[in-house]
Amino acid sequence: MTDSTRSRVKTAAAKRQRLMAAAAQVVHRQGAERTTIADIAHAADVPVGNVYYYFKTKDELVAAALAEHARQLEILTGRLEALADPRERLKSLVESWVSQRDLAARYGCPTGTLAAELDKRDDGGLDVEAGRVIRLLIDWAERQFRELGQPDPEGLALTLVSAYQGMSLLANALRDPSIMTRQGARLLDWLDSLPEAPAV
Amino acid sequence: MTDSTRSRVKTAAAKRQRLMAAAAQVVHRQGAERTTIADIAHAADVPVGNVYYYFKTKDELVAAALAEHARQLEILTGRLEALADPRERLKSLVESWVSQRDLAARYGCPTGTLAAELDKRDDGGLDVEAGRVIRLLIDWAERQFRELGQPDPEGLALTLVSAYQGMSLLANALRDPSIMTRQGARLLDWLDSLPEAPAV
């Protein structure tokens, strides 16, 4: 590979990455259906017609947005692993949700709203892909509850993520960020109330 | 008003009602954006071009779908008022959610998914209207918690509706109706655990 080739590849990869990030952001704000290729191209500062060189269809761009959300989630959980106590990891997760309250009140949870939208389709497997991204979060939470020695860690993980999706949707529908703060506080109390090693 | 006029009016009103019910159903399944006027007209068995006689724009049809959901909600809560104990009313509400688990797993909560979709717009006031329908449910639940003598009835109502929206979204995203059953059971336990008249 020559230098010029490498530089061209690097530019192409960078453009592709810019398009992925732009797709994630614009789709979060406008929804997949209302977002046009031109919207994403403009946000990524890439010529409109050129987008098809990187993504053959619009659905591929939506899939890219999902992958970008999955990447962001992995970055977040990766940071949380630095904490020694799984309970602290979970509480820190809740706190990061609350810190995003203004964004959630305006556009909802990026993955949750996208999953809901894609589930209205009968074609393609994009809806299944969205479910997989949400599963990543549930599975991570389940591992934390298991480490805490909780019975039914999957049920607890489901409850936690369900609470997050619910409070995001309500904060969004009622345009009220304080819902995130108030319900987040309830979740923190709940996590604190769980016994360290419950009787079996 | 002559007999013939009344009969014409009655037919027109009936057609309008059919269109409202069809809009609610089709929009729930396909989402507002993917639903075309033709889809609704076909479901209501009304000639396609004739729809505009009853609803001037597509947005008016979406608003009609929201109104239909509000009407269904009032029918449900009206039935629950027959129960003497507010705790039983709330538990019965949860049970009705669980009984709709297959529909929720396929298309989510009708009002919640529609609200999330409409909140992606910056125009019109349809998103605010969707928030109002969700508020109806929260306010009703709040009255029940207040009758139960609970402190912070609004917070409890928010938690309950939030849990419903969250479990509906997860059941939908993961295509798993058993999530409604399991999280519904948790909600019933929670309602049972609330003291009748807590210390002030």
Add this chain to the structure above:
DNA sequence: GTCTATAACGCGATAGAC
């Protein structure tokens, strides 16, 4: 590899015959 011009299509909305 990059970008422009345009084809092909589906949709909401309207005009006007019945």
Add this chain to the structure above:
DNA sequence: GTCTATCGCGTTATAGAC
């Protein structure tokens, strides 16, 4: 009051110049 034919627009996707 009812319905059909059609316009105009915005969109995805492609063909092909550079």
